[in-house]
Amino acid sequence: MASSTNTSDGTHATTEAYGGDHGGSGVFPPFDSSTFGSQILWLALTFAALYILMSKVALPRIGEILEVRRDRIEGDLAEAERLKQKTDQAIRSYEAELADAKQKAHNIAEETRDQIRADLDEKRAKVEADLAKKMAVAENNIRETKQAAMDHVDEIASETALAIVTNIVGRTAQKAAKDAVAKVVKG
Amino acid sequence: MANDPIKQFKITDIFTIGGAGEGETGGFEIAFTNSALFMVATVVLISAFLILTTRGRGLVPGRLQLLSEMMYEFVANMVRSSAGTEGMKFFPFVFSLFMFVLIANMLGMVPYFFTVTSHIIVTFALALLVISVVLVYGFWKNGLGFFKLFAPAGVPGYLLPIVIPIEVISFLSRPISLSVRLFANMLAGHITLKVFAGFIVTMGSAGAVGAFGAILPMFMTVGLTALEFLVAALQAYVFALLTSMYLNDAIHPSH
Structure with a gap:
């Protein structure tokens, strides 16, 4: 995997040293300090x-x-x-x-x-x-x-009584008849 | 060679810019590597997805827009709950970190793809960035009061000589733990996956018995793949969550 032609660069020398190899040789990649600069730079750019x-x-x-x-x-x-x-x-x-x-x-x-x-x-x-x-x-x-x-009754009665008395006695005693009637009425 | 579990982490140049052929200026040469390619791919993928899906600005979101909104709210809630409302000024930063780590991890799960976060220098640079932000903002906002971070409130005076060194060491180890956690998880996971996948090929080529025996590593690989997807998402979450908590320290140093 030696794709990079840049061999004069110290920063990436290590990367290329085990470029085509497995991790058995060289540095454990996460602790490879040669890649730190690049990673920090890109992290700063992308995160910003x-x-x-x-x-x-x-x-x-x-x-x-x-x-x-x-x-x-x-x-x-x-x-x-x-x-x-x-x-x-x-x-x-x-x-x-x-x-x-x-x-x-x-x-x-x-x-x-x-x-x-x-x-x-x-x-x-x-x-x-x-x-x-x-x-x-x-x-x-x-x-x-x-x-x-009532007044008339007295009068009628005395007249009647007078008439009766006149008829019977033949004489008239008006005054006596009136008194008698008055006595009867009162009685 | 197909079995070599380390080869997947190897950085290879795709092309280089400047400095070609000149030994003296070789240090200025910029190599565009597979790692850089996947960083660019990560950024392009995140940006394209988030920007294109929200282009419609739908009041009622579509499926993809909803996914973008969920990402936003997930990180926003995480920042708000661990660093408070004041921490929301760091939301774009935490969101970028979370998405970068998440998508880089997820891209790494695709066969033959390079895992950006499996390199200690990348995770360490990100962790250092987080700690730098914490330090700069902490001192800018609190001045010397930022040192209260190392003397938790409520600790009796006679314990301070013990507590302060512990706090200082724990603070100093943060960038290391933050970066090594992500790096080691991705590295170990990918190596394990590759080794078990390699068993299938090796045993399968060793006749009928071997082919039968390859069933076990086959299931292991399937299980590990699922586990690795979980780890990929979880580590991105952990990274972003710890970032939020460290930022909280910068905002409120006195615990």
């Missing part, structure tokens, strides 16, 4: 390139993707929370209004009932007063009529 690519391109990009996603999720959750609160508020105000309306309806019903009852009571009182008045008048009438009748 990797670090720059990672820190400038790949990682900011992935970080941005993750951040955008996190922001989006948080934004969506906040929006959902906001809408939920809005809904809750709407429900609350609806319930408040409903309770208010119920109260109002109740009040109106109560008021109407009271009014009707008052009206009724008033009318009944009026009618009753009216009736009582009429009754009193009627009773008065009856009493007057009765009185009048």
